[in-house]
Amino acid sequence: MFLDIAMPGMDGLELGSRLARMTDPPVIVFVTAYDQHAVSAYGVGAVDYLLKPVAPTGCRRR
Incomplete structure (x- = not known):
């Protein structure tokens, strides 16, 4: 499951x-x-x- 720290209601750690x-x-x-x-x-x-922004491995940003 992918969670963020900041979420509505309860935070991701909770x-x-x-x-x-x-x-x-x-x-x-x-x-x-x-x-x-x-x-x-x-x-x-x-x-x-993982820290945002996340880029797929091997992809190059243009």
Whole structure:
């Protein structure tokens, strides 16, 4: 599941924490503009933390 830190309602870290408590939790990747939350994201079980803007590997911007 791709989550952002800033989301309406609850933030992505809170949602990630709730998802991590599931019997069979989804794989979580944060895609966000906020680099200061990376440690917390890994603390709730995220497998990766990508900073926006994200460009596909091997693609060149023009």
